Amino acid sequence: GQQVMQIPQYQHVQEGEDFTTYCNSSTTLSNIQWYKQRPGGHPVFLIQLVKSGEVKKQKRLTFQFGEAKKNSSLHITATQTTDVGTYFCAGEGGTSYGKLTxxxxxxxxxxx
Amino acid sequence: DVKVTQSSRYLVKRTGEKVFLECVQDMDHENMFWYRQDPGLGLRLIYFSYDVKMKEKGDIPEGYSVSREKKERFSLILESASTNQTSMYLCASSSWTGWLGTEAFFGQGTRLTVV
Structure with missing residues (x-):
């Protein structure tokens, strides 16, 4: 089945430093979504990328979708303490439409 | 506001019990999901439903079953609870545009402890 791998598992930064997390899928995706989960909370949607090579920005956050639609990244510029949490990527693809891994x-x- | 409501925030059950986790969404979403979240393992998909009475196994369906008799309700059933099913369970729903799913909305989660 479809597998989505994300690295690194942990990242410690000083406030003001940049941060990047990477996501790789074993299969081509129809789209990829990014979520943030604050400590004690539930995942909250950040963005969806659909097109090959797509780049989207939300203030200090930059999201990219690879040309082959199998990888993605989230980059945060000049981190702030409010950025703490767990960042997840989620892929939809293959033969299971709507199924998020x-x-x-x-x-x-x-x-x- | 989209709401995904899970019936319990915390649950303690005994080994061997049959456990029902209920999830209701109020946005007429086609897709519903059950995930479990464990430290270091992220969110692992247990079951996915894309329509009433339709279901698809996720990555870790063993020991679980689901029911979707109405569009708004998706139930997760642990047939015979075991201690390795102690976890945080998250329900989510999303809409279907016809060619891809939209953002998923999550419930608050149910922290299940099996003793």
């Missing part, structure tokens, strides 16, 4: 997540800690 999540990566393992990257836990981001930001030291003030």
């Amino acid at each position: 999540f990566g393992q997540g990257t836990i981001l800690t930001v030291h003030p």
Whole structure:
């Protein structure tokens, strides 16, 4: 079945440093979504990428979808303490339309 | 506001019990999901439903079954609870555009402990 791998598992940064998490799928995806889960909370949708090579920005967050639609990345510029949490990618693809497979997540800690 | 409501926030059950986790969404979403979340393992898909009475196995369906008799309700059943099913269970729903799913909305989660 479809597998979505995400690295790194943990990332500790000083406030103001940049952060990147990477996502790789074993199969071509129709789209990829990114979620953020704050400590004690549930995952909350950030963005969806659909097109090959697509790049989207949300303030300090930059999301990319690979040309082959098998990988993606989330980059945060100048992290803030409010960025702490777990970031997940989730892929939809293959023969199961609508089925979302999540990566393992990257836990981001930001030291003030 | 989309709401996905899970019936219990915390649940303690005994080994061997049959356990029902209920999830209701109020946005007429076609897709519904059950995930379990364990440290270091992310969200693992247990079952997925894309329509009433339709279901598809996820990555870890063993020991679980599901029921979707109405569009808004998706139930997860642990036929005979075991201690390795102690976990956080998350329900989610999303819409279907005709060619891809939209953002998933999650419930608050049910922390199940099997003793």
